[in-house]
Amino acid sequence: xxxxxxxxxxxxxxxxxxxxxxxxxxxxxxxxxxxxxxxxxxxxxxxxxxxxxxxxxxxxxxxxxxxxxxxxxxxxxxxxxxxxxxxxxxxxxxxxxxxxxxxxxxxxxxxxxxxxxxxxxxxxxxxxxxxx
Amino acid sequence: xxxxxxxxxxxxxxxxxxxxxxxxxxxxxxxxxxxxxxxxxxxxxxxxxxxxxxxxxxxxxxxxxxxxxxxxxxxxxxxxxxxxxxxxxxxxxxxxxxxxxxxxxxxxxxxxxxxxxxxxxxxxxxxxxxxxxx
Numbered sequence: 731x732x733x734x735x736x737x738x739x740x741x742x743x744x745x746x747x748x749x750x751x752x753x754x755x756x757x758x759x760x761x762x763x764x765x766x767x768x769x770x771x772x773x774x775x776x777x778x779x780x781x782x783x784x785x786x787x788x789x790x791x792x793x794x795x796x797x798x799x800x801x802x803x804x805x806x807x808x809x810x811x812x813x814x815x816x817x818x819x820x821x822x823x824x825x826x827x828x829x830x831x832x833x834x835x836x837x838x839x840x841x842x843x844x845x846x847x848x849x850x851x852x853x854x855x856x857x858x859x860x861x862x
Numbered sequence: 863x864x865x866x867x868x869x870x871x872x873x874x875x876x877x878x879x880x881x882x883x884x885x886x887x888x889x890x891x892x893x894x895x896x897x898x899x900x901x902x903x904x905x906x907x908x909x910x911x912x913x914x915x916x917x918x919x920x921x922x923x924x925x926x927x928x929x930x931x932x933x934x935x936x937x938x939x940x941x942x943x944x945x946x947x948x949x950x951x952x953x954x955x956x957x958x959x960x961x962x963x964x965x966x967x968x969x970x971x972x973x974x975x976x977x978x979x980x981x982x983x984x985x986x987x988x989x990x991x992x993x994x995x996x
Contacts, residue, residue: 761897762921792914811942
């Protein structure tokens, strides 16, 4: 296992999975005060290019953070994340978050959130222990 | 909340790069933790809150600081830099600013910076890059 700034770096992050039903999306709206109807209102969403409600982007991003915390026990002292929301996820989907070690020298993981069919909804990088 | 005077609806023209849009407090109270637990399950470390809860607090700060907003904004990308942790009951101080804006290919790109402080420590900073609707 690679080590970076005294932190052992496994090749893969422990995956985290979540079924994101409407109840979960409503809870996340309460948590973040984000009541955008694109997430909550099927009639509104039907009139948008998405055609149906989509989940909040950071609902999936937080699943990546959960995967990092599962992997390391807690979040290491310094962590930097950079992601792009590449595809909307419909409410009712199951999403999987994970990551693979890309560069042990810098502690960089490629991270993702994907739907059941393998489509990437979020992609980016996470650098573990970037200070020091 | 303190910060810039709010327009009737925040449009691209209202954003001034370098300006602070709002400063507000966010309490990491029992209700917030209950919402988190209903979504992601019980925190594994009772004396340290899940770091994703800080991301949720960052989003709340961003949303509350810029109201009302036009429908149809797209959250395109995000950076996060964690520098500390929080415990149940902590009250965070958030600052939301406009970092940059750019009109490119008829799309209105706006970058917002959000920082969360817990006491004297910056525990999370990041940038939210959006395509603003109007």
